[in-house]
Amino acid sequence: MRANCWMGRNSVKVEEVPEPTIMNARDAIVRITSTAVCGSDLHLVDGYIPTMKKGDVLGHEFMGDVVEVGREVRNLRIGDRVVVPFPISCGRCGACERGLYSVCENSNPNAGLAEHLFGHSPAGIFGYSHLLGGYAGGQAEYARVPFADVGPIKIEDDLPDEKVLFLSDIFPTAWMGAEMCEIRGGETIAVWGAGPVGQLAVRSAYLMGAERVICIDRFPYRLQLARDRAGAEIINYEETDVLEALNEMTAGRGPDACIDAVGSEAHHPSGPLHAYDRSKQAVRLETDRPVALREAIMSCRNGGIVSVIGAYGGFVDKFPMGSLMNRSLTLRSGQCHVQRYTRPLLDRIRRGEIDPSFVITHRMRLDEAPQAYDIFKHKQDECVKVVLTV
Numbered sequence: 001m002r003a004n005c006w007m008g009r010n011s012v013k014v015e016e017v018p019e020p021t022i023m024n025a026r027d028a029i030v031r032i033t034s035t036a037v038c039g040s041d042l043h044l045v046d047g048y049i050p051t052m053k054k055g056d057v058l059g060h061e062f063m064g065d066v067v068e069v070g071r072e073v074r075n076l077r078i079g080d081r082v083v084v085p086f087p088i089s090c091g092r093c094g095a096c097e098r099g100l101y102s103v104c105e106n107s108n109p110n111a112g113l114a115e116h117l118f119g120h121s122p123a124g125i126f127g128y129s130h131l132l133g134g135y136a137g138g139q140a141e142y143a144r145v146p147f148a149d150v151g152p153i154k155i156e157d158d159l160p161d162e163k164v165l166f167l168s169d170i171f172p173t174a175w176m177g178a179e180m181c182e183i184r185g186g187e188t189i190a191v192w193g194a195g196p197v198g199q200l201a202v203r204s205a206y207l208m209g210a211e212r213v214i215c216i217d218r219f220p221y222r223l224q225l226a227r228d229r230a231g232a233e234i235i236n237y238e239e240t241d242v243l244e245a246l247n248e249m250t251a252g253r254g255p256d257a258c259i260d261a262v263g264s265e266a267h268h269p270s271g272p273l274h275a276y277d278r279s280k281q282a283v284r285l286e287t288d289r290p291v292a293l294r295e296a297i298m299s300c301r302n303g304g305i306v307s308v309i310g311a312y313g314g315f316v317d318k319f320p321m322g323s324l325m326n327r328s329l330t331l332r333s334g335q336c337h338v339q340r341y342t343r344p345l346l347d348r349i350r351r352g353e354i355d356p357s358f359v360i361t362h363r364m365r366l367d368e369a370p371q372a373y374d375i376f377k378h379k380q381d382e383c384v385k386v387v388l389t390v
């Protein structure tokens with residue numbers, strides 16, 4: 001079958017690879033119909049997540065039709081149409097029982113590797129390095145889905161792929177980012193990053209009752225989408241000082257909660273801290289550039305919440321711990337516990353409360369994956385989100 005493979009830093013290629021087969025009684029094989037490229041894939045392609053191997057199949061946002069099931073998978077039948085969550089979760093361990101699916105204790109066969117870096121291992125993730133399980137991903141014609149009795153959600157009505165595909169990742173991720181802000185109604189929320197995750201975080205915060213949502217980025221076309229389609233107020237950080245602007249907008253107090261939807265490869269508008277991060281990262285003394293995270297912490301109102309859904313891989317420098325501690329901030333984060341959100345969010349899509357497909361700007365074929373990565377990474381052609389049909 002054809003699959004999009006990681007071939008080294010800044011290189012992906014559609015290759016012929018062996019088709020997956022059932023390996024465990026709880027596996028299913030899915031014939032993929034639609035898959036997407038995520039901001040998290042860029043961290044792999046840019047070489048910031050260790051333990052990728054040449055030929056690894058990429059992709060963790062996918063959906064399709066079940067073509068084979070293991071003997072213990074009783075909830076799915078051949079022909080069912082499913083969306084597959086990106087974390088691989090057993091559904092039975094202590095973490096899964098508490099709804100913490102992305103830290104499942106049973107799905108990372110390379111847990112020992114992850115323990116070296118993180119202390120304890122999180123769940124395995126499709127197409128996301130050997131550190132996180134070495135599972136083949138979903139930018140392919142077929143995928144093996146472990147614990148298929150837990151993760152995949154059946155789509156029983158005729159909603160098109162584009163409306164439900166993002167239940168695999170970016171919609172629940174954005175939703176969790178907003179949920180961690182403990183919105184009760186009337187709050188002001190700031191979102192760093194107007195990428196697909198940031199856009200959906202803006203919409204999620206409004207759906208939860210936020211009064212104002214402010215989105216920060218530097219690409220005018222992404223900010224315009226956040227304003228026009230998600231309803232955000234916008235700040236272009238290349239034109240305006242973010243801390244000052246947020247203070248002005250909130251009577252000097254700062255937003256009630258701040259969402260980092262940027263992650264470890266944040267861009268910095270030059271200056272000494274930029275040079276510091278770039279040079280330390282270049283010699284691998286700092287793995288991540290926490291530019292947006294620092295700003296989110298400094299901007300948040302006293303006693304507020306900083307919600308981190310942007311992905312980080314290792315260690316950060318110049319972390320404003322003093323600001324966090326002295327101002328009683330709460331820091332929350334996580335890879336999304338997708339399985340917790342798929343059902344309620346599918347219901348919201350079905351009721352027409354939200355259509356996450358508004359972020360799609362590019363529709364391409366799996367064979368065009370290398371070009372899709374290029375366009376998405378370099379924000380060419382006003383790209384926000386690419387969906388690949390298979």
Ligand code: NAD
Nearest residue numbers: 039040173193195196197262263266267309310311335336
């Ligand atoms: P993306 O790369 O399209 O979007 C990131 C946006 O951040 C870009 O528009 C960029 O211009 C902006 N940005 C960069 N530096 C900035 C700064 N200093 N201030 C404000 N904005 C800045 O990616 P995406 O698909 O939207 O994903 C966003 C992040 O979410 C990534 O780190 C991704 O890995 C992560 N993610 C996490 C989860 C999870 O489960 N926690 C799931 C999906 C994605």
Ligand code: ZN
Nearest residue numbers: 038039040169
């Ligand atoms: Zn993702």
Ligand code: ZN
Nearest residue numbers: 090093096104
């Ligand atoms: Zn588990």
